[in-house]
Amino acid sequence: MTSAVGIGIGRDLAGIAGLKLVPRRYYGRWVAAALIILVLAWVMKAFAEGQIDWKVVGQFFTAPAILSGLVNTIIMTVCAMALGVALGVIFAIMYMSPNPVLRGVALFYIWFFRGTPLLLQLLLWFNLALVFPTIGIPGLVEWRTIDVIGPFMATLLGLGMNQGAYTAEVVRGGILSVDVGQTEAAKSIGMTRLTTLRRIVLPQAMRVIIPPVGNEVISMVKLTSIASVIQFSEILRNAQTIYYANARVIELLIVAAGWYLIVVTLLQIGQFFLERFFSKGRGDRRTKPRIVEEAGA
Amino acid sequence: MNASPANAIVAAANVTKRFGDLRALNNVSLTIAPGTVQCIIGPSGSGKSTLLRCINQLEKIDQGAIWVDGQLIGYRIKGDELHELSDAEIARQRLSTGMVFQRFNLFNHMTVLENIIEGPVTVLRRPRQEAIAEAEKLLARVGLSEKRNAYPIELSGGQQQRIAIARALAMKPKLMLFDEPTSALDPELVGEVLAVMRDLAASGMTMIVVTHELGFAREVATDVVFMDKGEIVERGPPNAVLVAPQQARTRDFIAAVLK
Numbered sequence: 001m002t003s004a005v006g007i008g009i010g011r012d013l014a015g016i017a018g019l020k021l022v023p024r025r026y027y028g029r030w031v032a033a034a035l036i037i038l039v040l041a042w043v044m045k046a047f048a049e050g051q052i053d054w055k056v057v058g059q060f061f062t063a064p065a066i067l068s069g070l071v072n073t074i075i076m077t078v079c080a081m082a083l084g085v086a087l088g089v090i091f092a093i094m095y096m097s098p099n100p101v102l103r104g105v106a107l108f109y110i111w112f113f114r115g116t117p118l119l120l121q122l123l124l125w126f127n128l129a130l131v132f133p134t135i136g137i138p139g140l141v142e143w144r145t146i147d148v149i150g151p152f153m154a155t156l157l158g159l160g161m162n163q164g165a166y167t168a169e170v171v172r173g174g175i176l177s178v179d180v181g182q183t184e185a186a187k188s189i190g191m192t193r194l195t196t197l198r199r200i201v202l203p204q205a206m207r208v209i210i211p212p213v214g215n216e217v218i219s220m221v222k223l224t225s226i227a228s229v230i231q232f233s234e235i236l237r238n239a240q241t242i243y244y245a246n247a248r249v250i251e252l253l254i255v256a257a258g259w260y261l262i263v264v265t266l267l268q269i270g271q272f273f274l275e276r277f278f279s280k281g282r283g284d285r286r287t288k289p290r291i292v293e294e295a296g297a
Numbered sequence: 298m299n300a301s302p303a304n305a306i307v308a309a310a311n312v313t314k315r316f317g318d319l320r321a322l323n324n325v326s327l328t329i330a331p332g333t334v335q336c337i338i339g340p341s342g343s344g345k346s347t348l349l350r351c352i353n354q355l356e357k358i359d360q361g362a363i364w365v366d367g368q369l370i371g372y373r374i375k376g377d378e379l380h381e382l383s384d385a386e387i388a389r390q391r392l393s394t395g396m397v398f399q400r401f402n403l404f405n406h407m408t409v410l411e412n413i414i415e416g417p418v419t420v421l422r423r424p425r426q427e428a429i430a431e432a433e434k435l436l437a438r439v440g441l442s443e444k445r446n447a448y449p450i451e452l453s454g455g456q457q458q459r460i461a462i463a464r465a466l467a468m469k470p471k472l473m474l475f476d477e478p479t480s481a482l483d484p485e486l487v488g489e490v491l492a493v494m495r496d497l498a499a500s501g502m503t504m505i506v507v508t509h510e511l512g513f514a515r516e517v518a519t520d521v522v523f524m525d526k527g528e529i530v531e532r533g534p535p536n537a538v539l540v541a542p543q544q545a546r547t548r549d550f551i552a553a554v555l556k
Contacts, residue, residue: 184355185402185461189416189468190392192385199419203406280406282450 056251060242061258069238070259076155076224076234077263081217083160088167093197095172106168113165119226122158125149126230155227163220170212174205206278214271218264235259305364306331306472306503307352312361314347314527321347323527324361329520331471334498335505336514336535339524340550345507346399348524349474352505353396354387366393366471392420395465399477401457403449409436409460410445416468428467435463439493455486459493466497473497475506511554515539523547 060066094106113121129145136142149157178201186196228237239252305328314322321344329335337345350356352363354370363370370390372379382390404412413432417423423431436442439459449457458478465473475494479487491513498504498517508514514521514535521538523531523546531538531547542548 181398181400181402185398188353188391188396190388190420192388195419200404
């Protein structure tokens, strides 16, 4: 059989085995690399020759106002995302409920919060006092809306409610990705609908939910910056406040950009470990993309 | 609807189930005594799996009534009205039956042991240690003690199905339903699952088995039902239905399977 392989080319297998192997040459890669180095050099030259005082960048990188802005950005990201994921799970479950009232409410929520700009929603929350001067339970407890909904609250509600509408769809997709046989097996051992969701379906849906939600956490870090319009002092707003005073615009934008990149990088590392945790029972704990053979296939 | 559910573990009376225009079950009546191994055979699309799924309320019947363990399923009788049961009440009714699926449906994110104790711990609220001790006995019984900490994906189909049987038994059901338990298995793995089922039948468990394994049916069944086009065509002891069928449709089916 081995001798048959080479017939027609003039050499048999033994003859082929003696030849020197020359790897394929990737000329395109070398050309692309050269072009990119050129472009990078040009950009670096522009930054080096431009009116950028790198000392100022270093000096403001750890300025108290910048650091307190950074802390606010992180706190807001965590709170708004927590609210968003909680609402997302609740509304996804409502959306898939057999109860038409709950489904209707979920549909309306997703329709409204996906259908209007985030900036507009932030302004609405911030100006809520114009519609509801007081909030609370009439006759029992009441607060002036203006005292309750400050920049922090308005931003949290705006970002969180908006995020919830998007996360609801992500969670719904995750739930749909779990094989219906899992639900039937859970029912067959006497689980109710909600127990089945909590114990069987959601843990398996997480594998599908985590990557897009991780993506949205990263997006949320940067979205907090639009809260500067309602005076929430996150990192970008504090950077702006400083450059209004000292006119070092580019330097302070570089400071802010640097911090955003640091936070996002740390989040990406966190996401890697989270994904690995939720790929339990998928035969592969390294979350490298690969084809996983389904059980019983 | 004058079935006498008193001494039957399952009593189905004039059950009809439609999927759109298709009548998956057409006026089916069947009573099964406790301790029986009831095999249901028939061509695909004959309604045999649907009947099993109706008994476990995975499908809702359109007409007729089913009693399991003396209880009318899905409804409560109040005066001259039938009241639909709630999700939680249906879940409670399912506790008397265990079910084994064609495609195993083990919980993929849980180990073998976690699969087996999930029902006892989460649903029956049994202490975890007690449930684990029980699960280990079941694992020994299906011959898979060493797979205790494996995930389902690491097991062969035959092993997964044996674990699925252990998971159902952990709930201590009075009745076990098997929906083509060996149809998704490679031929060389069928034997190990049938061996566990044979052992279970010998222990006196009431079983309803939808199967294509005529050999198993002939050896283990107390009673065989042949279904076709949503109806029960023939019923009787295995030596009658499988060896000397009275109906032409049964004869044709058995001849086709044995070919």
